Each structure stands twice: as C-alpha cells, then as structure tokens.
Amino acid sequence: MSVGVLIFEGMKVxxxxxxxQISVDESGSxxxxxxxxxxYNVLPIWLRVARDNLSQAKTASDNISKKWDDLDENGRKExxxxxxxxxxxxxxxxxxxxxxxYDQLRPYANISDTDRKKWRENKIGRGKQIAEVxxxxxxxxxxxxxxxKQNISxxxxxxxxxxxxxxxxxxxxxxxxxxxxxxxxxxxxxxANSERCYVATTEMIRYLYTKRCDEKRVVELxxxxxxxxxxxxxxx
Numbered sequence: 001m002s003v004g005v006l007i008f009e010g011m012k013v014x015x016x017x018x019x020x021q022i023s024v025d026e027s028g029s030x031x032x033x034x035x036x037x038x039x040y041n042v043l044p045i046w047l048r049v050a051r052d053n054l055s056q057a058k059t060a061s062d063n064i065s066k067k068w069d070d071l072d073e074n075g076r077k078e079x080x081x082x083x084x085x086x087x088x089x090x091x092x093x094x095x096x097x098x099x100x101x102y103d104q105l106r107p108y109a110n111i112s113d114t115d116r117k118k119w120r121e122n123k124i125g126r127g128k129q130i131a132e133v134x135x136x137x138x139x140x141x142x143x144x145x146x147x148x149k150q151n152i153s154x155x156x157x158x159x160x161x162x163x164x165x166x167x168x169x170x171x172x173x174x175x176x177x178x179x180x181x182x183x184x185x186x187x188x189x190x191x192a193n194s195e196r197c198y199v200a201t202t203e204m205i206r207y208l209y210t211k212r213c214d215e216k217r218v219v220e221l222x223x224x225x226x227x228x229x230x231x232x233x234x235x236x
Contacts, residue, residue, distance in 0.1 A: 011039065012038065020032075131152045
C-alpha cells in the first residue's frame with residue numbers, strides 16, 4: 001500500500017469534489033478521508049525528449065562526417081537512419097510542446113465562437129492558430145509575432161509530415177555533407193534542421209517566460225514550466 005504521493009515540480013495538486021471529508025462519529029471522534037489528485041504538466045518533459053534526441057542526432061551527424069568514406073552502402077544507410085530517427089523525434093517533440101502551450105494559453109486568449117468559425121472557413125492551419133493565441137495573450141508586436149508565426153508554422157508543418165507520412169514520389173535531394181542524392185526525409189530530418197527546430201522552440205518558451213504578460217495565471221503557469229525544466233535539467 002502506498003504512503004503519500006510523489007510530487008514533481010510543475011505538478012498541480014488538489015482534491016476533487018467529495019475526496020476530502022471530515023466527519024464526527026457517535027463518540028465525538030473526528031474521522032477524515034482525503035484522496036489527493038494530481039496533474040503533471042508534460043510540456044517540459046517533451047522539451048527534454050527533444051533535447052535528448054537532438055544530442056543523438058548530433059552524434060549521428062558527426063559519424064556521417066567521420067565514417068562515410070570508410071563504409072560500404074549498407075553502412076552508409078545505417079548512418080543516415082541513425083540520424084533520421086532522433087531528428088524526427090525532435091520535430092515531433094517540439095510540435096507537441098507547441099500544442100501543449102496552445103492548450104494552456106487558449107483560455108486566456110479571448111477566442112470567440114466567431115473567431116473559431118472564421119478559422120474553419122478560412123482553413124487557418126494549426127501553426128497560425130498557435131501563433132495567434134500567443135499573440136493575443138502576450139500582446140506581441142508585429143515583428144516578434146511574424147518571427148514566431150514563421151517558426152511555429154514550419155515546426156508544425158514538418159511535425160505533421162513526420163507523424164502523417166506520405167509515400168508519394170518526390171524528387172531526391174542533395175545534402176551538403178554527402179556526395180549522393182537521398183530521399184527528401186533524409187535531407188529534411190537531419191541534425192542541422194532539428195537543431196534549428198529545437199533552438200526556435202526553446203528560445204520562444206524562454207522569451208515568453210522572460211516577457212511575462214498581464215494575465216497573472218499565465219505568469220504563474222510559465223513559472224511552473226520553468227521550475228520543471230530546471231528540475232529536469234533542461235535549463236539552468
């Protein structure tokens with residue numbers, strides 16, 4: 001039988017209705033019943049997943065530079081796969097971070113039913129929706145908003161292409177570090193691009209944490225996120 005509850009940074013704790021009760025029996029003795037409920041914010045975890053996979057992609061990229069000329073075709077294929085796999089994970093993880101940020105900020109963005117209807121009618125993509133929610137909550141100036149929107153849209157685009165992969169034919173692509181053409185996925189999902197993806201995501205999160213906004217609950221949310229990131233040793 002467990003004793004107590006393990007609490008992590010970034011975890012919300014409380015009691016659901018009916019889970020905390022105090023009563024008095026016929027002898028006048030007090031009895032209590034308490035069931036603690038928790039909600040762990042996984043946004044920081046996904047950022048650590050991205051960081052860890054970026055490290056693996058870096059190692060794989062270095063191996064491509066060092067070992068390519070010494071290997072046969074099968075060995076070279078394995079090098080590319082070893083870089084592709086963690087690079088895909090970086091894009092997927094950063095995309096999930098952005099989705100989590102959207103869900104946590106959306107209640108404070110004053111999005112009306114009319115706004116949602118226009119988004120559907122105009123087929124506004126997920127990336128632009130995420131950027132718009134951030135803009136409204138933080139009242140971003142146009143330059144920062146444009147920068148965020150471009151980065152978010154690119155990350156979400158290639159996250160979606162990773163998790164909803166097409167098997168349609170596309171032209172083979174060149175890479176600057178190897179002398180042969182490759183499938184576009186090996187050109188796109190490589191260390192250099194996954195690093196840009198990770199850096200863009202972390203810099204945005206850090207900017208929002210530093211900038212703060214007028215909504216006290218959002219400020220508290222970002223404080224919690226950064227406490228968790230420090231506990232996970234993602235940031236100092």
